[in-house]
Amino acid sequence: MTGLPAGQDGTIDSLSKNGGAVCEGRIARCRACVVRQNALFVHLSPEELDQIAPSVPDFIAPAGQPLYHAEDRPNALFIIRRGIVKQELYLPDGSYRIVRLARRSDLLALEALLDTPCDHTAIALTEVEVCRVPLPMVRKAMENREWMATQMIHHWHQAVQRADGWLKNYSMGSGRRRLACFLSDLACWAAKETPAQGWIELPSRNDMGAILGITKETASRLLGDFRGSGLIRPQGQGMRYVHVDRAGLTQIIAADS
Incomplete structure:
Protein backbone atom coordinates (compact mmCIF):
# COMPACT_ATOMS: atom_id res chain seq x y z
CA MET A 1 0.00 0.00 0.00
CA THR A 2 1.60 3.25 -1.08
CA GLY A 3 1.61 6.46 0.91
CA LEU A 4 0.42 8.58 -2.03
CA PRO A 5 -2.15 11.17 -0.96
CA ALA A 6 -5.68 10.42 -2.18
CA GLY A 7 -6.62 11.78 -5.60
CA GLN A 8 -3.07 12.17 -6.87
CA ASP A 9 -2.76 9.14 -9.11
CA GLY A 10 -2.15 11.25 -12.21
CA THR A 11 -4.55 9.34 -14.44
CA ILE A 12 -6.66 10.94 -17.14
CA ASP A 13 -9.81 10.18 -15.10
CA SER A 14 -8.32 11.99 -12.13
CA LEU A 15 -7.39 14.95 -14.29
CA SER A 16 -10.85 15.20 -15.76
CA LYS A 17 -12.23 15.78 -12.30
CA ASN A 18 -9.81 18.60 -11.54
CA GLY A 19 -10.00 20.59 -14.79
CA GLY A 20 -7.53 22.24 -17.11
CA ALA A 21 -5.96 24.34 -14.35
CA VAL A 22 -4.25 21.24 -12.99
CA CYS A 23 -2.78 20.44 -16.43
CA GLU A 24 -1.54 23.98 -16.92
CA GLY A 25 -0.02 24.02 -13.47
CA ARG A 26 1.85 20.78 -14.05
CA ILE A 27 3.15 21.94 -17.43
CA ALA A 28 4.45 25.15 -15.87
CA ARG A 29 6.01 23.14 -13.04
CA CYS A 30 7.90 20.83 -15.38
CA ARG A 31 9.11 23.67 -17.60
CA ALA A 32 10.57 25.43 -14.55
CA CYS A 33 11.87 22.31 -12.81
CA VAL A 34 15.40 22.74 -11.45
CA VAL A 35 16.10 19.00 -11.15
CA ARG A 36 15.10 17.88 -14.64
CA GLN A 37 18.67 18.13 -15.98
CA ASN A 38 19.61 15.26 -13.64
CA ALA A 39 16.36 13.32 -13.62
CA LEU A 40 14.40 11.01 -15.87
CA PHE A 41 13.23 13.35 -18.65
CA VAL A 42 16.43 15.31 -19.14
CA HIS A 43 16.49 15.16 -22.97
CA LEU A 44 12.81 15.66 -23.73
CA SER A 45 11.94 18.62 -25.93
CA PRO A 46 9.60 21.27 -24.46
CA GLU A 47 6.80 19.92 -26.66
CA GLU A 48 7.34 16.33 -25.47
CA LEU A 49 7.52 17.49 -21.87
CA ASP A 50 4.23 19.37 -22.23
CA GLN A 51 2.55 16.14 -23.38
CA ILE A 52 3.79 14.17 -20.37
CA ALA A 53 3.54 16.76 -17.61
CA PRO A 54 -0.26 16.75 -17.10
CA SER A 55 -0.22 13.09 -16.04
CA VAL A 56 2.62 13.48 -13.52
CA PRO A 57 1.27 14.53 -10.12
CA ASP A 58 3.48 16.03 -7.48
CA PHE A 59 2.89 16.16 -3.75
CA ILE A 60 4.55 17.29 -0.54
CA ALA A 61 5.03 14.62 2.13
CA PRO A 62 5.83 15.61 5.72
CA ALA A 63 8.65 13.90 7.57
CA GLY A 64 7.54 10.41 8.57
CA GLN A 65 5.06 9.83 5.72
CA PRO A 66 5.67 6.66 3.69
CA LEU A 67 5.83 6.90 -0.08
CA TYR A 68 5.52 3.13 -0.40
CA HIS A 69 6.27 0.00 1.62
CA ALA A 70 8.44 -3.04 1.02
CA GLU A 71 6.62 -5.57 -1.20
CA ASP A 72 4.41 -2.81 -2.66
CA ARG A 73 3.94 -2.50 -6.40
CA PRO A 74 3.30 1.24 -6.79
CA ASN A 75 3.12 1.09 -10.61
CA ALA A 76 5.10 4.32 -10.71
CA LEU A 77 8.55 5.86 -10.33
CA PHE A 78 9.13 8.64 -7.84
CA ILE A 79 11.37 11.65 -8.58
CA ILE A 80 12.53 13.61 -5.55
CA ARG A 81 12.41 17.35 -6.15
CA ARG A 82 13.29 18.46 -2.63
CA GLY A 83 14.24 16.87 0.67
CA ILE A 84 15.55 13.46 1.76
CA VAL A 85 13.83 10.05 1.70
CA LYS A 86 15.05 7.14 3.82
CA GLN A 87 14.80 3.56 2.61
CA GLU A 88 14.32 1.09 5.43
CA LEU A 89 14.96 -2.64 5.71
CA TYR A 90 13.28 -4.51 8.56
CA LEU A 91 15.17 -7.27 10.36
CA PRO A 92 13.79 -10.55 11.79
CA ASP A 93 14.06 -9.25 15.38
CA GLY A 94 11.72 -6.35 14.56
CA SER A 95 14.44 -3.70 14.38
CA TYR A 96 15.24 -1.79 11.22
CA ARG A 97 18.20 -0.37 9.37
CA ILE A 98 18.19 2.58 7.03
CA VAL A 99 20.12 1.31 4.04
CA ARG A 100 19.95 4.30 1.70
CA LEU A 101 19.12 7.99 1.64
CA ALA A 102 17.67 9.40 -1.57
CA ARG A 103 17.80 13.11 -2.31
CA ARG A 104 17.00 15.70 -4.96
CA SER A 105 16.76 14.33 -8.56
CA ASP A 106 16.98 10.70 -7.39
CA LEU A 107 14.59 8.04 -8.72
CA LEU A 108 12.80 5.66 -6.36
CA ALA A 109 10.97 2.37 -6.99
CA LEU A 110 13.16 1.44 -9.95
CA GLU A 111 12.25 -2.19 -9.18
CA ALA A 112 8.92 -1.45 -10.85
CA LEU A 113 10.67 -1.53 -14.23
CA LEU A 114 11.41 -5.22 -13.60
CA ASP A 115 7.82 -5.95 -12.51
CA THR A 116 9.06 -6.90 -9.04
CA PRO A 117 7.92 -5.64 -5.63
CA CYS A 118 9.81 -2.84 -3.92
CA ASP A 119 12.78 -3.98 -1.84
CA HIS A 120 12.52 -1.30 0.85
CA THR A 121 10.05 0.95 2.61
CA ALA A 122 10.56 4.57 1.51
CA ILE A 123 9.70 7.21 4.10
CA ALA A 124 10.23 10.96 4.09
CA LEU A 125 13.16 11.71 6.41
CA THR A 126 12.57 15.44 6.01
CA GLU A 127 9.66 17.17 4.32
CA VAL A 128 9.92 16.14 0.68
CA GLU A 129 8.47 17.24 -2.62
CA VAL A 130 8.00 14.33 -5.00
CA CYS A 131 6.74 13.72 -8.53
CA ARG A 132 4.99 10.40 -9.13
CA VAL A 133 5.48 9.21 -12.71
CA PRO A 134 3.02 6.44 -13.73
CA LEU A 135 4.89 3.36 -14.93
CA PRO A 136 2.84 2.93 -18.15
CA MET A 137 3.88 6.45 -19.14
CA VAL A 138 7.54 5.64 -18.47
CA ARG A 139 7.35 2.49 -20.60
CA LYS A 140 5.67 4.33 -23.45
CA ALA A 141 8.22 7.16 -23.30
CA MET A 142 11.05 4.61 -23.44
CA GLU A 143 9.75 2.88 -26.58
CA ASN A 144 11.35 5.28 -29.06
CA ARG A 145 13.94 6.95 -26.86
CA GLU A 146 17.03 4.79 -26.42
CA TRP A 147 18.68 7.44 -24.26
CA MET A 148 16.08 6.81 -21.54
CA ALA A 149 17.38 3.27 -21.05
CA THR A 150 20.86 4.73 -20.58
CA GLN A 151 19.42 7.21 -18.10
CA MET A 152 17.88 4.36 -16.10
CA ILE A 153 21.19 2.50 -16.07
CA HIS A 154 22.86 5.71 -14.86
CA HIS A 155 20.49 5.90 -11.89
CA TRP A 156 21.03 2.23 -11.05
CA HIS A 157 24.80 2.69 -11.25
CA GLN A 158 24.54 5.74 -9.02
CA ALA A 159 22.64 3.66 -6.48
CA VAL A 160 25.40 1.00 -6.52
CA GLN A 161 28.09 3.63 -6.03
CA ARG A 162 26.22 5.13 -3.12
CA ALA A 163 25.80 1.69 -1.55
CA ASP A 164 29.58 1.32 -1.67
CA GLY A 165 30.01 4.76 -0.12
CA TRP A 166 27.43 3.91 2.54
CA LEU A 167 29.41 0.82 3.56
CA LYS A 168 32.66 2.80 3.73
CA ASN A 169 31.39 5.89 5.52
CA TYR A 170 28.49 4.76 7.70
CA SER A 171 29.31 1.14 8.55
Whole structure:
Protein backbone atom coordinates (compact mmCIF):
# COMPACT_ATOMS: atom_id res chain seq x y z
CA MET A 1 0.00 0.00 0.00
CA THR A 2 1.60 3.25 -1.08
CA GLY A 3 1.61 6.46 0.91
CA LEU A 4 0.42 8.58 -2.03
CA PRO A 5 -2.15 11.17 -0.96
CA ALA A 6 -5.68 10.42 -2.18
CA GLY A 7 -6.62 11.78 -5.60
CA GLN A 8 -3.07 12.17 -6.87
CA ASP A 9 -2.76 9.14 -9.11
CA GLY A 10 -2.15 11.25 -12.21
CA THR A 11 -4.55 9.34 -14.44
CA ILE A 12 -6.66 10.94 -17.14
CA ASP A 13 -9.81 10.18 -15.10
CA SER A 14 -8.32 11.99 -12.13
CA LEU A 15 -7.39 14.95 -14.29
CA SER A 16 -10.85 15.20 -15.76
CA LYS A 17 -12.23 15.78 -12.30
CA ASN A 18 -9.81 18.60 -11.54
CA GLY A 19 -10.00 20.59 -14.79
CA GLY A 20 -7.53 22.24 -17.11
CA ALA A 21 -5.96 24.34 -14.35
CA VAL A 22 -4.25 21.24 -12.99
CA CYS A 23 -2.78 20.44 -16.43
CA GLU A 24 -1.54 23.98 -16.92
CA GLY A 25 -0.02 24.02 -13.47
CA ARG A 26 1.85 20.78 -14.05
CA ILE A 27 3.15 21.94 -17.43
CA ALA A 28 4.45 25.15 -15.87
CA ARG A 29 6.01 23.14 -13.04
CA CYS A 30 7.90 20.83 -15.38
CA ARG A 31 9.11 23.67 -17.60
CA ALA A 32 10.57 25.43 -14.55
CA CYS A 33 11.87 22.31 -12.81
CA VAL A 34 15.40 22.74 -11.45
CA VAL A 35 16.10 19.00 -11.15
CA ARG A 36 15.10 17.88 -14.64
CA GLN A 37 18.67 18.13 -15.98
CA ASN A 38 19.61 15.26 -13.64
CA ALA A 39 16.36 13.32 -13.62
CA LEU A 40 14.40 11.01 -15.87
CA PHE A 41 13.23 13.35 -18.65
CA VAL A 42 16.43 15.31 -19.14
CA HIS A 43 16.49 15.16 -22.97
CA LEU A 44 12.81 15.66 -23.73
CA SER A 45 11.94 18.62 -25.93
CA PRO A 46 9.60 21.27 -24.46
CA GLU A 47 6.80 19.92 -26.66
CA GLU A 48 7.34 16.33 -25.47
CA LEU A 49 7.52 17.49 -21.87
CA ASP A 50 4.23 19.37 -22.23
CA GLN A 51 2.55 16.14 -23.38
CA ILE A 52 3.79 14.17 -20.37
CA ALA A 53 3.54 16.76 -17.61
CA PRO A 54 -0.26 16.75 -17.10
CA SER A 55 -0.22 13.09 -16.04
CA VAL A 56 2.62 13.48 -13.52
CA PRO A 57 1.27 14.53 -10.12
CA ASP A 58 3.48 16.03 -7.48
CA PHE A 59 2.89 16.16 -3.75
CA ILE A 60 4.55 17.29 -0.54
CA ALA A 61 5.03 14.62 2.13
CA PRO A 62 5.83 15.61 5.72
CA ALA A 63 8.65 13.90 7.57
CA GLY A 64 7.54 10.41 8.57
CA GLN A 65 5.06 9.83 5.72
CA PRO A 66 5.67 6.66 3.69
CA LEU A 67 5.83 6.90 -0.08
CA TYR A 68 5.52 3.13 -0.40
CA HIS A 69 6.27 0.00 1.62
CA ALA A 70 8.44 -3.04 1.02
CA GLU A 71 6.62 -5.57 -1.20
CA ASP A 72 4.41 -2.81 -2.66
CA ARG A 73 3.94 -2.50 -6.40
CA PRO A 74 3.30 1.24 -6.79
CA ASN A 75 3.12 1.09 -10.61
CA ALA A 76 5.10 4.32 -10.71
CA LEU A 77 8.55 5.86 -10.33
CA PHE A 78 9.13 8.64 -7.84
CA ILE A 79 11.37 11.65 -8.58
CA ILE A 80 12.53 13.61 -5.55
CA ARG A 81 12.41 17.35 -6.15
CA ARG A 82 13.29 18.46 -2.63
CA GLY A 83 14.24 16.87 0.67
CA ILE A 84 15.55 13.46 1.76
CA VAL A 85 13.83 10.05 1.70
CA LYS A 86 15.05 7.14 3.82
CA GLN A 87 14.80 3.56 2.61
CA GLU A 88 14.32 1.09 5.43
CA LEU A 89 14.96 -2.64 5.71
CA TYR A 90 13.28 -4.51 8.56
CA LEU A 91 15.17 -7.27 10.36
CA PRO A 92 13.79 -10.55 11.79
CA ASP A 93 14.06 -9.25 15.38
CA GLY A 94 11.72 -6.35 14.56
CA SER A 95 14.44 -3.70 14.38
CA TYR A 96 15.24 -1.79 11.22
CA ARG A 97 18.20 -0.37 9.37
CA ILE A 98 18.19 2.58 7.03
CA VAL A 99 20.12 1.31 4.04
CA ARG A 100 19.95 4.30 1.70
CA LEU A 101 19.12 7.99 1.64
CA ALA A 102 17.67 9.40 -1.57
CA ARG A 103 17.80 13.11 -2.31
CA ARG A 104 17.00 15.70 -4.96
CA SER A 105 16.76 14.33 -8.56
CA ASP A 106 16.98 10.70 -7.39
CA LEU A 107 14.59 8.04 -8.72
CA LEU A 108 12.80 5.66 -6.36
CA ALA A 109 10.97 2.37 -6.99
CA LEU A 110 13.16 1.44 -9.95
CA GLU A 111 12.25 -2.19 -9.18
CA ALA A 112 8.92 -1.45 -10.85
CA LEU A 113 10.67 -1.53 -14.23
CA LEU A 114 11.41 -5.22 -13.60
CA ASP A 115 7.82 -5.95 -12.51
CA THR A 116 9.06 -6.90 -9.04
CA PRO A 117 7.92 -5.64 -5.63
CA CYS A 118 9.81 -2.84 -3.92
CA ASP A 119 12.78 -3.98 -1.84
CA HIS A 120 12.52 -1.30 0.85
CA THR A 121 10.05 0.95 2.61
CA ALA A 122 10.56 4.57 1.51
CA ILE A 123 9.70 7.21 4.10
CA ALA A 124 10.23 10.96 4.09
CA LEU A 125 13.16 11.71 6.41
CA THR A 126 12.57 15.44 6.01
CA GLU A 127 9.66 17.17 4.32
CA VAL A 128 9.92 16.14 0.68
CA GLU A 129 8.47 17.24 -2.62
CA VAL A 130 8.00 14.33 -5.00
CA CYS A 131 6.74 13.72 -8.53
CA ARG A 132 4.99 10.40 -9.13
CA VAL A 133 5.48 9.21 -12.71
CA PRO A 134 3.02 6.44 -13.73
CA LEU A 135 4.89 3.36 -14.93
CA PRO A 136 2.84 2.93 -18.15
CA MET A 137 3.88 6.45 -19.14
CA VAL A 138 7.54 5.64 -18.47
CA ARG A 139 7.35 2.49 -20.60
CA LYS A 140 5.67 4.33 -23.45
CA ALA A 141 8.22 7.16 -23.30
CA MET A 142 11.05 4.61 -23.44
CA GLU A 143 9.75 2.88 -26.58
CA ASN A 144 11.35 5.28 -29.06
CA ARG A 145 13.94 6.95 -26.86
CA GLU A 146 17.03 4.79 -26.42
CA TRP A 147 18.68 7.44 -24.26
CA MET A 148 16.08 6.81 -21.54
CA ALA A 149 17.38 3.27 -21.05
CA THR A 150 20.86 4.73 -20.58
CA GLN A 151 19.42 7.21 -18.10
CA MET A 152 17.88 4.36 -16.10
CA ILE A 153 21.19 2.50 -16.07
CA HIS A 154 22.86 5.71 -14.86
CA HIS A 155 20.49 5.90 -11.89
CA TRP A 156 21.03 2.23 -11.05
CA HIS A 157 24.80 2.69 -11.25
CA GLN A 158 24.54 5.74 -9.02
CA ALA A 159 22.64 3.66 -6.48
CA VAL A 160 25.40 1.00 -6.52
CA GLN A 161 28.09 3.63 -6.03
CA ARG A 162 26.22 5.13 -3.12
CA ALA A 163 25.80 1.69 -1.55
CA ASP A 164 29.58 1.32 -1.67
CA GLY A 165 30.01 4.76 -0.12
CA TRP A 166 27.43 3.91 2.54
CA LEU A 167 29.41 0.82 3.56
CA LYS A 168 32.66 2.80 3.73
CA ASN A 169 31.39 5.89 5.52
CA TYR A 170 28.49 4.76 7.70
CA SER A 171 29.31 1.14 8.55
CA MET A 172 33.06 1.19 9.24
CA GLY A 173 35.23 2.95 11.78
CA SER A 174 34.27 4.47 15.10
CA GLY A 175 30.85 5.91 15.82
CA ARG A 176 32.48 9.33 16.02
CA ARG A 177 33.84 9.02 12.49
CA ARG A 178 30.55 7.68 11.13
CA LEU A 179 28.62 10.59 12.62
CA ALA A 180 31.16 13.07 11.24
CA CYS A 181 30.75 11.55 7.76
CA PHE A 182 26.97 11.69 8.02
CA LEU A 183 26.81 15.29 9.21
CA SER A 184 29.32 16.33 6.56
CA ASP A 185 27.17 14.69 3.88
CA LEU A 186 24.01 16.37 5.18
CA ALA A 187 25.77 19.73 5.05
CA CYS A 188 27.00 19.08 1.51
CA TRP A 189 23.52 18.10 0.29
CA ALA A 190 21.90 21.10 2.00
CA ALA A 191 24.45 23.46 0.45
CA LYS A 192 23.58 22.18 -3.03
CA GLU A 193 19.81 22.31 -2.52
CA THR A 194 19.52 25.57 -0.54
CA PRO A 195 22.90 27.36 -0.61
CA ALA A 196 21.73 30.34 1.46
CA GLN A 197 20.26 28.23 4.27
CA GLY A 198 23.41 27.62 6.29
CA TRP A 199 21.99 24.88 8.56
CA ILE A 200 20.93 21.25 8.36
CA GLU A 201 17.95 19.33 9.72
CA LEU A 202 18.89 16.40 11.94
CA PRO A 203 16.87 13.18 11.83
CA SER A 204 15.69 11.51 15.02
CA ARG A 205 18.20 9.73 17.22
CA ASN A 206 16.51 6.43 16.32
CA ASP A 207 17.05 7.14 12.62
CA MET A 208 20.67 8.17 13.21
CA GLY A 209 21.25 4.88 14.96
CA ALA A 210 19.59 2.99 12.10
CA ILE A 211 21.78 4.81 9.58
CA LEU A 212 25.08 4.48 11.41
CA GLY A 213 24.63 1.09 13.05
CA ILE A 214 24.82 2.48 16.59
CA THR A 215 22.29 2.79 19.41
CA LYS A 216 20.18 5.92 19.77
CA GLU A 217 21.88 6.49 23.13
CA THR A 218 25.29 6.49 21.45
CA ALA A 219 24.01 8.85 18.76
CA SER A 220 22.69 11.23 21.42
CA ARG A 221 25.95 11.11 23.39
CA LEU A 222 28.07 11.75 20.30
CA LEU A 223 25.90 14.70 19.29
CA GLY A 224 26.38 16.12 22.78
CA ASP A 225 30.14 15.71 22.41
CA PHE A 226 30.08 17.40 19.00
CA ARG A 227 28.04 20.26 20.41
CA GLY A 228 30.41 20.67 23.35
CA SER A 229 33.43 20.85 21.04
CA GLY A 230 31.78 23.35 18.68
CA LEU A 231 31.38 20.99 15.74
CA ILE A 232 27.63 21.62 15.70
CA ARG A 233 25.71 24.67 16.91
CA PRO A 234 21.92 24.73 17.35
CA GLN A 235 19.80 26.97 15.14
CA GLY A 236 17.24 28.27 17.62
CA GLN A 237 15.85 26.08 20.38
CA GLY A 238 16.59 22.37 20.61
CA MET A 239 18.76 20.26 18.34
CA ARG A 240 16.49 19.76 15.32
CA TYR A 241 18.33 22.31 13.17
CA VAL A 242 22.06 22.89 13.54
CA HIS A 243 24.99 24.66 11.93
CA VAL A 244 28.03 22.43 11.37
CA ASP A 245 31.76 23.03 11.30
CA ARG A 246 32.56 21.19 8.08
CA ALA A 247 36.31 21.76 8.43
CA GLY A 248 36.26 20.27 11.91
CA LEU A 249 34.25 17.27 10.73
CA THR A 250 36.73 16.70 7.90
CA GLN A 251 39.56 16.59 10.44
CA ILE A 252 37.77 13.89 12.42
CA ILE A 253 37.16 11.83 9.27
CA ALA A 254 40.80 12.12 8.18
CA ALA A 255 42.18 11.29 11.62
CA ASP A 256 40.09 8.12 11.92
CA SER A 257 40.55 6.87 8.35
